[in-house]
Amino acid sequence: MMLQNPSSKYRAFPPVQLSDRQWPNNIISKPPIWMSTDLRDGNQALIEPMSADKKLRFFELLVKIGIKEIEVGFPSASQTDFDFVRKLVDEKRIPDDVTIIVLTQSREELIRRTVDSVVGARRAVVHLYNSVAPVFRKVVFGMSREEITEIATSGTRLVKQLVAQHPQTEWVFEYTPESFSTTELDFSKHIVDAVSAIWEPSPHNKMIVNLPSTVECSTPNVYADQIEWMSRKLARRDSLIISVHPHNDRGTAVASAELAVMAGADRVEGCLFGNGERTGNVDLVTLALNLYTQGVNPGLDFSDIDEVRKCVEECNQLPVHPRHPYVGDLVFTAFSGSHQDAIKKGFAQQQPGALWEIPYLPIDPADLGRSYDAVIRVNSQSGKGGMAYLLEQDYGLVLPRRLQIEFSRAVQAVADATGLEITAEGIHRIFQNEYLEQTAPYAYASHKLVEDTTSDESVQIDIALSHRNAPLALQGGGNGPIDAFVNALGLDIKLMDYHEHSIGSGANAQAACYVELRLANGPTLFGAGVDSNIVTASFKAVLSAVNRQLRLSEGASSGKSAGVTA
Numbered sequence: 001m002m003l004q005n006p007s008s009k010y011r012a013f014p015p016v017q018l019s020d021r022q023w024p025n026n027i028i029s030k031p032p033i034w035m036s037t038d039l040r041d042g043n044q045a046l047i048e049p050m051s052a053d054k055k056l057r058f059f060e061l062l063v064k065i066g067i068k069e070i071e072v073g074f075p076s077a078s079q080t081d082f083d084f085v086r087k088l089v090d091e092k093r094i095p096d097d098v099t100i101i102v103l104t105q106s107r108e109e110l111i112r113r114t115v116d117s118v119v120g121a122r123r124a125v126v127h128l129y130n131s132v133a134p135v136f137r138k139v140v141f142g143m144s145r146e147e148i149t150e151i152a153t154s155g156t157r158l159v160k161q162l163v164a165q166h167p168q169t170e171w172v173f174e175y176t177p178e179s180f181s182t183t184e185l186d187f188s189k190h191i192v193d194a195v196s197a198i199w200e201p202s203p204h205n206k207m208i209v210n211l212p213s214t215v216e217c218s219t220p221n222v223y224a225d226q227i228e229w230m231s232r233k234l235a236r237r238d239s240l241i242i243s244v245h246p247h248n249d250r251g252t253a254v255a256s257a258e259l260a261v262m263a264g265a266d267r268v269e270g271c272l273f274g275n276g277e278r279t280g281n282v283d284l285v286t287l288a289l290n291l292y293t294q295g296v297n298p299g300l301d302f303s304d305i306d307e308v309r310k311c312v313e314e315c316n317q318l319p320v321h322p323r324h325p326y327v328g329d330l331v332f333t334a335f336s337g338s339h340q341d342a343i344k345k346g347f348a349q350q351q352p353g354a355l356w357e358i359p360y361l362p363i364d365p366a367d368l369g370r371s372y373d374a375v376i377r378v379n380s381q382s383g384k385g386g387m388a389y390l391l392e393q394d395y396g397l398v399l400p401r402r403l404q405i406e407f408s409r410a411v412q413a414v415a416d417a418t419g420l421e422i423t424a425e426g427i428h429r430i431f432q433n434e435y436l437e438q439t440a441p442y443a444y445a446s447h448k449l450v451e452d453t454t455s456d457e458s459v460q461i462d463i464a465l466s467h468r469n470a471p472l473a474l475q476g477g478g479n480g481p482i483d484a485f486v487n488a489l490g491l492d493i494k495l496m497d498y499h500e501h502s503i504g505s506g507a508n509a510q511a512a513c514y515v516e517l518r519l520a521n522g523p524t525l526f527g528a529g530v531d532s533n534i535v536t537a538s539f540k541a542v543l544s545a546v547n548r549q550l551r552l553s554e555g556a557s558s559g560k561s562a563g564v565t566a
Contacts, residue, residue, distance in 0.1 A: 016222060021263075023259060028262060031297070033241070035067070036284065038271045041071070057315060068097055101174065106154070120168065122170065124171060126173055149190065152195050181214065181218065196209070196240065203238050206240060211230060213247055220255040227260045244257060244265045246282040247280070253282040254287055257270070303367065343360055344388065390424040396503035397431070406525070440551075442547055444539055461476055461477065476490075482538050485538075494518045495515065500513045511533065513538040517546070527547070
């Protein structure tokens with residue numbers, strides 16, 4: 001029978017008694033040491049573990065990114081892992097500035113096998129662990145604190161003895177009290193101190209102490225308190241590198257890692273995009289790019305984030321979520337009209353090389369090798385800013401603000417009718433249909449201008465049009481080409497606004513014109529024209545607006561022309 005109050009069977013995690021904690025006032029001014037465990041912890045969490053070829057491809061990706069410490073396997077767990085580690089060593093695939101790490105439980109036969117797997121490497125870390133938390137001592141092992149400590153210290157002695165037999169390799173030792181985050185702090189300190197006393201690290205040959213939240217059971221601030229407490233209390237602190245390995249059971253692994261670094265951690269272990277057991281390990285990409293957005297160089301290269309994602313997805317056979325921070329398909333995408341408008345204005349004001357100040361975009365997509373094409377996408381929730389941005393970016397059409405408002409209604413009508421996203425190509429097609437292809441009843445054919453400086457109407461014009469598919473010749477005059485054209489039409493036209501700009505440059509350049517006018521007693525409407533000749537483009541824009549007015553009046557329910565005859 002289900003409990004009426006399921007929370008009654010859980011208890012809150014106790015806070016750490018650290019009244020003078022310092023970490024809340026600290027800032028992260030430099031990156032931690034990055035350690036990728038994609039090939040070990042990440043690989044163990046896959047439905048289908050990676051083949052040797054995929055592991056090698058992943059390893060080469062990590063090297064390319066710039067990660068200098070890579071946990072390459074659990075060589076005592078399978079022949080596949082052992083052979084892969086030997087392949088890296090024997091074929092000299094490990095760059096001189098990269099250190100590989102191999103993990104082992106504190107059991108003699110496993111330790112021997114693990115050390116054998118990396119003999120001959122230039123530099124290697126042997127990573128020893130055993131579970132120390134009360135629930136493991138009580139439920140899994142049935143052992144006392146002293147017996148658990150003996151497992152750790154005996155394993156450390158054996159590692160020290162074995163690596164001394166292979167001086168050609170530079171050996172580093174890492175110890176993990178597994179489930180540290182749910183272990184009594186005094187016992188964690190006791191067992192780590194006992195291990196470091198045997199290993200005898202020095203400031204020039206440091207030992208790595210990894211303090212994981214193997215299962216994330218508390219808020220990130222409690223984990224930070226634990227790390228600061230240990231950093232203050234551990235013996236031989238100047239000879240230790242404190243590492244953290246946050247898991248994401250509560251969904252706060254990134255925050256836990258950041259606060260842990262503020263609390264004294266020197267190193268972070270995790271996986272690209274957060275793959276790992278259960279809810280995953282901490283996401284190294286998010287951590288690194290969080291630093292990047294704060295003006296701190298993470299020391300990792302994610303300038304082609306889509307290629308990194310593609311490789312990881314293919315090796316892990318797991319998709320990266322479209323809303324994943326920084327890398328998901330939709331993280332730089334705005335559908336909301338108000339968001340789109342703000343982003344569009346931000347891009348218009350952003351200066352090259354200046355501090356990044358774009359609303360809703362914490363990082364420049366270009367820094368990650370992403371284009372701006374997906375920044376704004378249009379659906380039924382979108383507004384004028386989004387569709388105007390796409391027209392400008394993809395087609396060079398810079399719409400005046402009032403035209404943006406008017407045109408957005410046409411886009412919105414299509415989006416509402418279809419319920420689908422509208423691409424830039426689709427928006428351009430709507431614009432063509434609504435403005436550029438409005439050629440009835442009047443269609444432009446040609447014109448001839450003559451300047452007459454002796455007349456008040458300094459420009460005379462001859463126009464060749466078609467009206468309802470019949471040829472129509474008109475003449476008129478005015479104080480400029482547009483004035484002369486409007487006068488020649490002989491309609492009750494009031495010109496309200498005019499904008500023009502070029503599209504492209506050189507021999508292929510075109511001109512775009514936008515005209516806002518009122519025909520008789522009708523509403524103000526825009527017309528648009530595009531042509532290689534600026535004057536012709538303006539005439540097409542006038543006719544576009546006139547035709548739209550006439551279409552509107554002809555569609556009135558009264559059947560009357562609202563005062564317009566043509």
